[in-house]
Amino acid sequence: MSEELIGIIKGLCEKSERRILLTVADGLGGLPMEPGGPTELEAAKTPNLDRLAPVSDLGLLEPVGPGITPGSGPAHLALFGYDPVKYNIGRGVLEGLGIDFPLTGRDVAARFNFATVDGSGMLVDRRAGRLSTEENRRLVRKLRDGIRVGKGLEVFIETVKEHRGLLVVRGEGLQGDIHDTDPQELGVPALPAQATNPRAEKTAAIVNDLIAQAAAILKGEPKGNMILLRGFARHEPLPTMGERYGVRACAVAQYPMYRGLARLVGMTVAPHTASTAEDLKELGAHFPSFDFFYLHFKKTDSRGEDGDFPAKVGAIEELDRMIPELLALKPDVFALTADHSTPCVLAMHSWHPVPLLLHSPYCRPTGAKRFTERNCAGGSLGLRPSTDLMPILLAHARKLIKFGA
Amino acid sequence: MSEELIGIIKGLCEKSERRILLTVADGLGGLPMEPGGPTELEAAKTPNLDRLAPVSDLGLLEPVGPGITPGSGPAHLALFGYDPVKYNIGRGVLEGLGIDFPLTGRDVAARFNFATVDGSGMLVDRRAGRLSTEENRRLVRKLRDGIRVGKGLEVFIETVKEHRGLLVVRGEGLQGDIHDTDPQELGVPALPAQATNPRAEKTAAIVNDLIAQAAAILKGEPKGNMILLRGFARHEPLPTMGERYGVRACAVAQYPMYRGLARLVGMTVAPHTASTAEDLKELGAHFPSFDFFYLHFKKTDSRGEDGDFPAKVGAIEELDRMIPELLALKPDVFALTADHSTPCVLAMHSWHPVPLLLHSPYCRPTGAKRFTERNCAGGSLGLRPSTDLMPILLAHARKLIKFGA
Numbered sequence: 001m002s003e004e005l006i007g008i009i010k011g012l013c014e015k016s017e018r019r020i021l022l023t024v025a026d027g028l029g030g031l032p033m034e035p036g037g038p039t040e041l042e043a044a045k046t047p048n049l050d051r052l053a054p055v056s057d058l059g060l061l062e063p064v065g066p067g068i069t070p071g072s073g074p075a076h077l078a079l080f081g082y083d084p085v086k087y088n089i090g091r092g093v094l095e096g097l098g099i100d101f102p103l104t105g106r107d108v109a110a111r112f113n114f115a116t117v118d119g120s121g122m123l124v125d126r127r128a129g130r131l132s133t134e135e136n137r138r139l140v141r142k143l144r145d146g147i148r149v150g151k152g153l154e155v156f157i158e159t160v161k162e163h164r165g166l167l168v169v170r171g172e173g174l175q176g177d178i179h180d181t182d183p184q185e186l187g188v189p190a191l192p193a194q195a196t197n198p199r200a201e202k203t204a205a206i207v208n209d210l211i212a213q214a215a216a217i218l219k220g221e222p223k224g225n226m227i228l229l230r231g232f233a234r235h236e237p238l239p240t241m242g243e244r245y246g247v248r249a250c251a252v253a254q255y256p257m258y259r260g261l262a263r264l265v266g267m268t269v270a271p272h273t274a275s276t277a278e279d280l281k282e283l284g285a286h287f288p289s290f291d292f293f294y295l296h297f298k299k300t301d302s303r304g305e306d307g308d309f310p311a312k313v314g315a316i317e318e319l320d321r322m323i324p325e326l327l328a329l330k331p332d333v334f335a336l337t338a339d340h341s342t343p344c345v346l347a348m349h350s351w352h353p354v355p356l357l358l359h360s361p362y363c364r365p366t367g368a369k370r371f372t373e374r375n376c377a378g379g380s381l382g383l384r385p386s387t388d389l390m391p392i393l394l395a396h397a398r399k400l401i402k403f404g405a
Numbered sequence: 406m407s408e409e410l411i412g413i414i415k416g417l418c419e420k421s422e423r424r425i426l427l428t429v430a431d432g433l434g435g436l437p438m439e440p441g442g443p444t445e446l447e448a449a450k451t452p453n454l455d456r457l458a459p460v461s462d463l464g465l466l467e468p469v470g471p472g473i474t475p476g477s478g479p480a481h482l483a484l485f486g487y488d489p490v491k492y493n494i495g496r497g498v499l500e501g502l503g504i505d506f507p508l509t510g511r512d513v514a515a516r517f518n519f520a521t522v523d524g525s526g527m528l529v530d531r532r533a534g535r536l537s538t539e540e541n542r543r544l545v546r547k548l549r550d551g552i553r554v555g556k557g558l559e560v561f562i563e564t565v566k567e568h569r570g571l572l573v574v575r576g577e578g579l580q581g582d583i584h585d586t587d588p589q590e591l592g593v594p595a596l597p598a599q600a601t602n603p604r605a606e607k608t609a610a611i612v613n614d615l616i617a618q619a620a621a622i623l624k625g626e627p628k629g630n631m632i633l634l635r636g637f638a639r640h641e642p643l644p645t646m647g648e649r650y651g652v653r654a655c656a657v658a659q660y661p662m663y664r665g666l667a668r669l670v671g672m673t674v675a676p677h678t679a680s681t682a683e684d685l686k687e688l689g690a691h692f693p694s695f696d697f698f699y700l701h702f703k704k705t706d707s708r709g710e711d712g713d714f715p716a717k718v719g720a721i722e723e724l725d726r727m728i729p730e731l732l733a734l735k736p737d738v739f740a741l742t743a744d745h746s747t748p749c750v751l752a753m754h755s756w757h758p759v760p761l762l763l764h765s766p767y768c769r770p771t772g773a774k775r776f777t778e779r780n781c782a783g784g785s786l787g788l789r790p791s792t793d794l795m796p797i798l799l800a801h802a803r804k805l806i807k808f809g810a
Contacts, residue, residue, distance in 0.1 A: 055441060363440075364757065364782070365440075366779045380758075391473065395472035400756070404480075
């Protein structure tokens with residue numbers, strides 16, 4: 001969608017009480033395990049979706065572009081109507097979102113590994129023997145206690161998992177144009193943090209000082225006496241969904257990455273949940289106070305990544321059992337789709353468009369009896385970029401006024 | 406479509422005698438009145454379209470963008486191949502088109518209301534009691550008789566309907582960047598015409614002089630002693646269809662807005678008609694002299710706006726009865742589509758893509774037995790922006806040569 005068109009849509013948005021419920025079944029799109037076989041959606045028993053399909057619009061959404069296999073970040077941003085190419089979120093920022101770290105517009109974030117160097121500073125293990133998360137936490141505590149920074153600066157050091165962590169530097173005028181310090185090979189020293197743009201030189205100097213302090217603090221640790229940084233990125237706050245669409249948006253998601261992505265586009269994120277039952281409870285509790293809801297369902301992706309076809313079919317059946325409770329909330333517009341496909345036969349994200357079901361009083365069903373990739377391919381919504389979804393949802397919720405006379 | 410592609414298509418156009426007949430059934434696209442019900446097209450008895458559908462290409466056109474409900478202006482421009490976002494026609498110009506006023510490239514147009522002010526110039530009625538069209542005509546005659554303008558300038562004052570009118574100022578170097586003078590509230594005076602861009606200051610001064618003259622002329626009228634102006638727009642002539650596609654284009658349309666839109670893109674507009682029989686007569690009379698024809702059919706939209714499902718079905722059946730006479734003209738390419746959808750269930754324009762039928766010797770029918778939204782969703786032309794239509798029509802008329810070797 002062109003910038004002009006995005007601007008026009010923004011100008012057409014009108015506040016209303018009508019509610020949109022967007023359920024994102026992560027990695028839902030699938031493939032047959034062998035030619036002629038069913039996809040995961042086709043193999044699943046989905047009585048509730050089967051009732052919805054004949055009275056809904058179906059279609060296919062392409063997350064980023066033809067042939068492009070997206071990560072969760074760009075795939076979700078596209079569903080929320082943000083061009084994932086324009087809003088290319090840096091790795092450091094994504095890592096921050098992934099651990100639910102509340103980033104601000106004054107932050108530069110980078111991922112780090114604990115690594116091990118020998119007596120002369122040469123790398124002998126870039127992952128410090130994949131030390132345990134517990135051991136990671138101990139080293140992080142040591143760094144937090146020891147590191148000192150100048151006035152006007154703050155530093156946050158966070159455990160991610162095993163040997164991985166997150167470094168956030170907060171202050172005025174910081175920039176993320178800094179080269180990785182991980183040389184990607186052994187027997188050489190870590191690289192200094194080098195600015196790739198003159199505007200980042202001050203930030204690079206701060207980072208080099210932090211690395212030197214870290215090395216001094218970690219000296220003597222048999223595993224993890226150094227840190228290697230990569231994916232430096234300044235956090236650029238995005239226009240919020242409220243600003244772009246005039247909606248009050250609320251997210252219900254169990255996993256930190258999705259909670260972080262929702263926060264990135266200005267959604268209110270419901271308290272942590274750990275089960276489908278808790279998700280439904282939070283959704284119900286927030287339903288009166290918001291008019292756009294993003295519900296994230298993770299298992300379809302996890303079982304797809306496992307390559308476990310029967311388990312992904314089971315996840316889809318669990319999703320299907322949620323449908324009556326979701327519809328009982330009486331959303332004016334109900335949509336079910338995926339951020340990307342995760343076919344079991346590939347056991348990873350894929351480039352295939354994702355199935356979309358949209359239910360409102362203003363649908364043009366084409367007679368499909370089930371919600372499957374195949375039926376979506378002949379659906380009335382056609383094959384479209386994922387970024388088309390938001391304006392279509394807004395239109396079905398009667399939140400877009402007429403363009404021109 | 407990118408500007409580059411538009412330029413390429415322009416370079417590929419080749420004149421030929423082959424004729425394209427594009428019938429636009431205004432607001433044709435519909436919806437079921439209740440889940441599981443038929444759309445207006447599905448409910449209509451359309452024996453002639455039923456004969457055509459199995460030997461034609463079907464598809465769906467999206468007028469402006471996903472979720473966008475277009476007005477008639479942008480929706481028609483898109484069908485004629487003009488990007489409706491780039492060629493966003495100002496309200497004043499559209500009002501001029503709507504009363505069939507022949508605008509030129511030296512014109513700034515604005516809509517006006519007759520309003521009533523009290524003795525101290527404060528607004529007491531922004532619509533002058535919605536005075537009658539007859540009364541409007543009397544006041545317009547008074548203004549025409551009294552208003553004087555400087556050398557090189559012309560002013561046109563036109564009745565639209567009830568309290569509404571059109572002001573056109575014609576001269577060299579005029580600009581439309583002028584703020585509305587309607588303050589949108591009572592108890593305050595009308596705003597002066599203020600330039601929103603320095604280039605429009607001269608025009609704003611001319612307009613302020615006209616307003617002062619109008620106030621003096623209308624002084625003493627109990628209702629309508631002031632005018633409020635809004636929607637100032639300079640008329641920017643568009644490249645004509647002849648320039649863009651090498652066609653000689655002719656329009657047959659009963660309503661002034663559509664005649665004006667056709668004139669805007671350089672079509673020759675057939676004399677006024679008031680019935681389908683007259684439309685067919687004019688079309689026949691002009692058929693030998695042109696190679697592109699735009700025929701506008703209004704009733705499908707009017708009955709849709711009324712929310713009268715049986716009446717819209719009846720309008721579609723009337724349209725169907727025209728088909729044999731249209732085909733008897735032996736156009737090389739016959740297309741039937743809509744500018745936008747006007748589903749009875751909404752009783753207004755909507756964002757839904759419009760059905761398209763294209764008949765030529767070079768079609769790839771997919772076996773659909775009827776021309777319905779549902780069958781169009783699975784058609785061989787797919788779902789496309791409305792701006793794609795013109796080059797496809799030109800191609801079927803063998804008016805586009807090969808691109809590249």
